[in-house]
Amino acid sequence: MSGTAPATYSPSPTMQNKKRAPIFTDVDWVRPDGRGFRQCRGAFLRTGAANAASGSAYAEFGNTKVIVSVFGPRESKKAMMYSDIGRLNCNVSYTTFSTPIRGQGSDNKEFSSMLHKALEGAIILDSFPKTTVDVFALVLESGGSDLPVVVSCASLALADAGIMMYDVVASVSVSCLGKNLVIDPITEEESYQDGSMMITCMPSRNEVTQLTVTGEWSTPKIHEAMELCLDACSKLGDIMRSCLKEAASASQE
Amino acid sequence: MMGSANSGDLSSEMEVDAFRRLFPLRFHERHLLESIRPDARMLGKARDTTLALGAVASADGSALAKIGCTTMLAAIKMEVMTPTAESPDMGCIAIDFHMPPICSPTVRPGRPAEAAPVVSKQLSDTILSSGMINLKDLSLVRGKASWMAYLDIYCLDADGALFDAALLSAVAAFSNLQIPIVALNDDGRVVVVSEENEGGKLKKEPVNKEKRKLKLSSIPFSLTCILHKNYILADPTAEEESIMETLVTVVLNLSGQLVSLYKPGGQFLAYTSAIQDCMALTRQRVKELKKILDEAICDMEMD
Amino acid sequence: MVGLSVGEKHFIQGGIAQDLRSDGRKRLTYRHIQVETGVIPQADGSARVKMGATDVIGSVKAELGKPNPLQPDKGKVSLYVDCSPTAAPMFEGRGGEELSTELSATLQRCLLGGKNGAGAGIDLSSLSIVEGKVCWDLYIDCLVVSSDGNLLDALGAAIKAALSNTGIPKVQVAAAVSSDGQPEVDVSDEEFLQFDTSGVPVIVTLTKVGRHYIVDATSEEESQMSSAVSVSINREGRICGLTKRGGAGLDPSIVLDMISVAKHVSEQLINKLDSEIAAAEACEEESGHG
Numbered sequence: 001m002s003g004t005a006p007a008t009y010s011p012s013p014t015m016q017n018k019k020r021a022p023i024f025t026d027v028d029w030v031r032p033d034g035r036g037f038r039q040c041r042g043a044f045l046r047t048g049a050a051n052a053a054s055g056s057a058y059a060e061f062g063n064t065k066v067i068v069s070v071f072g073p074r075e076s077k078k079a080m081m082y083s084d085i086g087r088l089n090c091n092v093s094y095t096t097f098s099t100p101i102r103g104q105g106s107d108n109k110e111f112s113s114m115l116h117k118a119l120e121g122a123i124i125l126d127s128f129p130k131t132t133v134d135v136f137a138l139v140l141e142s143g144g145s146d147l148p149v150v151v152s153c154a155s156l157a158l159a160d161a162g163i164m165m166y167d168v169v170a171s172v173s174v175s176c177l178g179k180n181l182v183i184d185p186i187t188e189e190e191s192y193q194d195g196s197m198m199i200t201c202m203p204s205r206n207e208v209t210q211l212t213v214t215g216e217w218s219t220p221k222i223h224e225a226m227e228l229c230l231d232a233c234s235k236l237g238d239i240m241r242s243c244l245k246e247a248a249s250a251s252q253e
Numbered sequence: 254m255m256g257s258a259n260s261g262d263l264s265s266e267m268e269v270d271a272f273r274r275l276f277p278l279r280f281h282e283r284h285l286l287e288s289i290r291p292d293a294r295m296l297g298k299a300r301d302t303t304l305a306l307g308a309v310a311s312a313d314g315s316a317l318a319k320i321g322c323t324t325m326l327a328a329i330k331m332e333v334m335t336p337t338a339e340s341p342d343m344g345c346i347a348i349d350f351h352m353p354p355i356c357s358p359t360v361r362p363g364r365p366a367e368a369a370p371v372v373s374k375q376l377s378d379t380i381l382s383s384g385m386i387n388l389k390d391l392s393l394v395r396g397k398a399s400w401m402a403y404l405d406i407y408c409l410d411a412d413g414a415l416f417d418a419a420l421l422s423a424v425a426a427f428s429n430l431q432i433p434i435v436a437l438n439d440d441g442r443v444v445v446v447s448e449e450n451e452g453g454k455l456k457k458e459p460v461n462k463e464k465r466k467l468k469l470s471s472i473p474f475s476l477t478c479i480l481h482k483n484y485i486l487a488d489p490t491a492e493e494e495s496i497m498e499t500l501v502t503v504v505l506n507l508s509g510q511l512v513s514l515y516k517p518g519g520q521f522l523a524y525t526s527a528i529q530d531c532m533a534l535t536r537q538r539v540k541e542l543k544k545i546l547d548e549a550i551c552d553m554e555m556d
Numbered sequence: 557m558v559g560l561s562v563g564e565k566h567f568i569q570g571g572i573a574q575d576l577r578s579d580g581r582k583r584l585t586y587r588h589i590q591v592e593t594g595v596i597p598q599a600d601g602s603a604r605v606k607m608g609a610t611d612v613i614g615s616v617k618a619e620l621g622k623p624n625p626l627q628p629d630k631g632k633v634s635l636y637v638d639c640s641p642t643a644a645p646m647f648e649g650r651g652g653e654e655l656s657t658e659l660s661a662t663l664q665r666c667l668l669g670g671k672n673g674a675g676a677g678i679d680l681s682s683l684s685i686v687e688g689k690v691c692w693d694l695y696i697d698c699l700v701v702s703s704d705g706n707l708l709d710a711l712g713a714a715i716k717a718a719l720s721n722t723g724i725p726k727v728q729v730a731a732a733v734s735s736d737g738q739p740e741v742d743v744s745d746e747e748f749l750q751f752d753t754s755g756v757p758v759i760v761t762l763t764k765v766g767r768h769y770i771v772d773a774t775s776e777e778e779s780q781m782s783s784a785v786s787v788s789i790n791r792e793g794r795i796c797g798l799t800k801r802g803g804a805g806l807d808p809s810i811v812l813d814m815i816s817v818a819k820h821v822s823e824q825l826i827n828k829l830d831s832e833i834a835a836a837e838a839c840e841e842e843s844g845h846g
């Protein structure tokens with residue numbers, strides 16, 4: 001059947017007719033989901049989402065739903081050279097139905113490498129020499145701020161797998177819309193944004209493991225956005241830690 | 254968990270674990286003698302099964318099915334196509350089964366799992382031949398436009414009986430399907446009529462006002478069993494599947510008719526009586542699954 | 557991969573700590589930058605930038621295309637970096653792919669602005685010809701010929717130089733619209749519009765070795781880094797993109813300090829690059845006419 005699949009198209013209205021210039025500069029502008037500018041979406045986090053893996057976690061931030069499995073430490077690929085520190089292998093992929101228009105569900109190479117960079121500084125790679133830890137993420141539904149959710153969820157999964165880390169990695173992004181900074185943007189806000197900043201950090205060590213900025217920013221604005229992100233990261237870090245504690249106490253019973 | 258595996262010479266927990274790893278077949282056969290399985294199930298008993306409908310908001314219909322640890326997420330996206338000349342009043346269903354690397358330690362990115370295309374083919378054969386969906390219901394404008402239903406099933410956790418869980422999630426996703434109301438626009442393209450742009454486009458008459466839900470007739474359900482010597486183990490886990498390799502999958506519809514039967518080789522040949530036993534187990538299972546599906550639909554309507 | 561002995565590592569780290577690097581530079585001094593424009597005749601614009609032993613080529617090709625329906629009044633730019641196997645043995649086969657993807661993604665982030673095009677170094681609306689129908693598609697392709705560290709800054713400079721070398725043909729739009737709704741365009745092969753590159757930012761990468769940061773690190777120095785921050789900054793001193801590399805975490809205050817240092821360095825780099833580009837253009841003109 002798939003061999004002779006005819007050309008199809010989605011009947012949902014494309015952005016074309018939605019081309020409205022939102023008045024983000026307006027003071028009274030409200031976010032599409034009614035949140036305050038500095039209010040994150042409610043986060044639902046659970047470890048142990050997939051039994052086949054050494055560790056796993058599921059994260060749901062609004063409509064963004066992500067599942068991450070961690071395998072290993074296990075034997076590195078045969079072709080790999082000897083390494084006295086462990087390797088980290090990351091992969092992020094999307095399901096075909098994660099986006100409003102049906103996609104191809106392929107790997108996201110850029111996100112995979114960003115995830116790698118966000119995590120490698122937090123993992124004690126010396127603790128598993130010669131072996132590889134695989135971190136695989138699947139975005140079940142994309143609802144904005146996908147990469148930060150993937151990063152936070154991956155660090156929970158690593159903790160669930162018992163991989164040694166200096167600290168959990170929490171990640172939050174902000175979008176710059178006109179004069180406003182909005183935290184934890186949804187897809188709609190991301191598509192209109194003038195700029196974005198994403199921070200991944202280890203809250204209790206106060207260390208930034210990864211930082212990306214796009215769009216044009218003045219220095220004071222960067223300061224403001226960073227403060228906003230770091231503050232939200234430390235709160236998210238607390239939530240992540242309590243999720244791990246809950247899981248640990250539940251397994252003890 | 255090991256409590257039921259107690260048998261004289263294996264006293265301590267550690268030794269049981271070692272025995273399980275070193276002599277998996279003997280470990281399992283030992284259990285079979287006592288008519289019990291390592292996870293304390295009876296031989297003919299399936300694992301706990303749960304269903305949640307509408308798990309993915311970005312899809313037109315979706316469901317999450319769990320049989321024991323095996324987890325499947327199925328979602329349907331409706332797109333529009335031009336029907337072929339031979340069947341101008343029929344839609345189409347494209348079914349794909351994915352095993353992403355998260356589901357099992359044996360799957361690595363870039364190298365698709367061997368089992369995925371096999372299950373994919375079985376699923377589409379079963380669903381299309383079962384007559385569950387009348388493809389004519391997917392027609393929009395005869396000869397001009399009809400629906401293409403893309404059903405994608407993702408295995409989130411692989412712990413045996415993949416086909417059963419995948420079929421259950423697929424059926425549930427179809428029962429959760431809400432077909433969007435669409436109208437023909439001036440360019441001859443089909444577009445969604447939503448509340449937002451209703452004002453400007455009121456003159457466009459929706460072409461499928463009455464057909465928001467698909468009518469599912471004779472829904473198929475399945476049960477996979479392991480044949481080992483003269484034992485029949487229903488709903489195997491991944492461990493059992495890897496040790497005892499003769500599988501039989503029976504698919505029956507709600508009226509008890511046989512939709513399909515797979516016995517892809519394996520070490521043991523099956524007597525017809527064994528097949529009949531599998532069918533009897535499946536008949537039982539179909540009733541259970543029907544109840545689970547009805548409850549899930551009920552729960553969904555309550556919300 | 558750079559193989560260094562313990563002694564060599566100490567030498568590099570010690571030198572950086574004392575503000576005297578192995579090649580005699582200070583921490584915030586660039587290597588000599590050499591720019592050559594018009595190196596690829598079949599491209600619409602091209603430039604070759606050498607920073608010490610790092611050697612990269614940037615080329616720009618403009619083609620007529622259809623604008624993205626989401627942004628009908630804008631042209632499109634695609635950016636791709638290729639790491640030639642001649643530059644390093646590790647780029648052979650698929651080895652360079654990972655680095656290529658990373659460099660391409662970073663350059664896109666630094667030069668092409670946010671999702672709706674704000675803060676872009678290249679003014680996308682200047683690439684529009686007929687709204688929603690025809691626009692210019694810019695294909696920016698970069699090649700790493702030889703790699704001795706600081707690829708990102710060199711690539712950024714090469715793109716900037718290639719863009720200022722780019723002439724986009726003038727286009728006449730015929731008044732009559734053909735039957736299929738696609739307007740007829742006439743591309744002039746004599747008149748060219750100079751591309752405005754004043755808004756194109758430069759990329760400054762600060763590499764942190766020990767407690768200090770250095771600019772324009774060689775690959776030997778890069779092998780000793782704990783982390784690096786690449787900041788793209790335009791003439792107005794505004795930040796147009798930022799990426800962190802390297803595993804080790806950084807204190808937020810250090811990140812902010814690095815940004816302000818990068819800003820300071822960028823002013824000199826922009827001026828230096830502008831004069832080098834102007835010199836290269838003059839040189840090319842001379843040889844072209846002579």
